[in-house]
Amino acid sequence: MNRTPALLILLLLAGCTTATPVPTTETAPLTALPPPTPSCTEEGTITTSAVDSPTLGWDIRYQAYTPPCYDQYPEAAYPVLYLIHGRGGGETDWNVVGHAAETADRMILSGEIAPFILITPSNSASDSYGVALVNDLLPHVERTYRTLPGPQYRAVGGASRGGAVAARMALQFPDLFGSAGVFGGGAVKGDEPNLEAWISSTPAGQRARFLIDIGDEDTMMPWTELLASILDEGDVPYVLNVEPGGHSYAYWSSNMKMYLLWFAEDW
Numbered sequence: 325m326n327r328t329p330a331l332l333i334l335l336l337l338a339g340c341t342t343a344t345p346v347p348t349t350e351t352a353p354l355t356a357l358p359p360p361t362p363s364c365t366e367e368g369t370i371t372t373s374a375v376d377s378p379t380l381g382w383d384i385r386y387q388a389y390t391p392p393c394y395d396q397y398p399e400a401a402y403p404v405l406y407l408i409h410g411r412g413g414g415e416t417d418w419n420v421v422g423h424a425a426e427t428a429d430r431m432i433l434s435g436e437i438a439p440f441i442l443i444t445p446s447n448s449a450s451d452s453y454g455v456a457l458v459n460d461l462l463p464h465v466e467r468t469y470r471t472l473p474g475p476q477y478r479a480v481g482g483a484s485r486g487g488a489v490a491a492r493m494a495l496q497f498p499d500l501f502g503s504a505g506v507f508g509g510g511a512v513k514g515d516e517p518n519l520e521a522w523i524s525s526t527p528a529g530q531r532a533r534f535l536i537d538i539g540d541e542d543t544m545m546p547w548t549e550l551l552a553s554i555l556d557e558g559d560v561p562y563v564l565n566v567e568p569g570g571h572s573y574a575y576w577s578s579n580m581k582m583y584l585l586w587f588a589e590d591w
Contacts, residue, residue, distance in 0.1 A: 364392050364396070366393060367392060367429050368390055368425060368428065368429050368432070369390050370388070370389050370425055371387065371390075372386075372387050372415070372416075373385075373387075375461055375464040376460070377456045377460040377461070378460065379455055379460055380448065380450055380452065380456045380460075384445055384460060385414070385445070385446040386415050386443055386445040386446065386461065387415050387418075387419060387443070387444045388441065388442070388443055388469065389424075389425040389441065389443075389444075390402075390441055390469065391429075391432050391440060391441065392429060392432055392433055392439065393439075394439075398470075400470065401470045402440050402441045402469075402470060403438070403471075403588075403590075403591045404440065404441045404442075404465065404466075404469070404471050404472075404477065404479070405441070405442050405479045405587055406444075406445065406457065406461075406462075406478075406479070406480045406481070406490075407422075407424055407442065407444050407481050408444075408445060408447055408480070408481070408483075408489050408490055409444070409446075409447050409482070409483060409484075410447070410482070410486050410508075410509075411447065411485040413447065414446055415445055415446040416444070417573065418444040421573040421577065422483075422573050422577045422580065423577045424444065424580060425442060427577075427580040427581055428442060428584060431584055431585075436585070437584055437588035437591075438591045440587075440591065441465075441471060445461055447485065447489070453489055454489045454492045454493040455496075457489075458493065458500065462478075462500070474502075475498065475500055475501055475502035475532070476590055476591075477590075477591060478500055478502060479503040479504065479505070479587045479590070480493050480501050480503075480504050481505030481506070481583065482505070482506065482507065483507040483508050483576050484507075484508050485509060486509070487505075487506035487508060487509025487510065488510065488511065488515075488547065490504050490505065490506055491504060491509075491510065491511060491519070491534070491551060492518070492519070494534070495522040495523055495526075495532070496518075496522050498526045498530050498531055499530070502532055503532055503533050503534075504532050504534050504535070505534070505535045505536075505537070505583055505587065506536045506537070506548070507538070507579075507583070508537070508538050508539065508542050508544050508548075508575070508576060509538075509547050509551075510538075510544065510547030510549070510550055510551035510552070511547060511550045511551035511554055512547065513546075513547075513550060516550070516554060519551075519554050520557070520558065523554070523555075523558035528559060531558075531559075531560050533561045533562065533563075533590075534562035534563070535562070535563050535565070535583065535587075536548060536551065536552060536562055536564045537564075537565040537566075537567075537576075537579055537582070537583070538565075538566055539566075539567060539569025539571065540566055540567065540568055540569065541568070541569065541570045541571075542569070542570055542571040543571055544571055552564060563586070565582070567579070
């Protein structure tokens with residue numbers, strides 16, 4: 325990989341995922357999200373909660389950000405972005421030091437992106453953590469919040485080890501996630517057979533698209549290179565962005581606007 329200190333964006337392939345929509349609730353059908361409106365000036369809301377995880381045997385803690393004027397549109401539904409923190413962090417990391425909700429508020433209110441729901445779960449060293457998020461957290465979120473169905477409106481991302489979890493989730497469950505962001509991370513060595521098997525079992529038109537972002541001094545660069553090689557081999561669409569920086573929320577938060585613009589392209 326060419327680790328140039330200047331901004332490098334390589335658009336290798338383009339595509340999006342389509343699959344059968346998954347119902348979100350048993351209530352009356354929800355409409356698509358409303359367009360941003362100048363009359364909405366309130367900030368979004370962050371709540372902290374937890375859901376029992378039979379898959380793990382303990383609770384998954386999470387924060388939920390609902391966008392500005394969420395309560396004013398009771399029949400509207402929204403895309404959902406799941407952002408996973410790295411090893412040793414907590415469910416507040418993306419909002420406290422990553423400024424994710426703050427950036428989302430600013431961009432939604434300015435009309436730069438469509439309103440969406442942000443879920444930032446706690447992380448775990450368990451190999452089954454991604455499966456737990458799918459089996460236990462995702463159904464809870466879709467029962468609790470007004471979410472749009474289908475992989476086009478579900479995205480997952482993460483930093484460091486959270487990025488590795490996000491990559492696994494998107495490749496293992498292409499019927500659920502249409503987009504994946506991997507920041508300062510990639511594929512864990514030894515996981516190649518699983519990732520390659522999931523890709524090969526998914527039709528080309530149904531594979532999630534990827535955004536990979538990493539600082540040129542990030543020590544996780546080998547993980548990133550490994551993931552890129554797997555995606556190349558499997559013809560999975562991805563964008564690779566390399567800029568000056570290291571392995572920190574200071575770097576990731578500086579690119580948060582870019583992340584949200586990329587996720588919102590599919591919404």
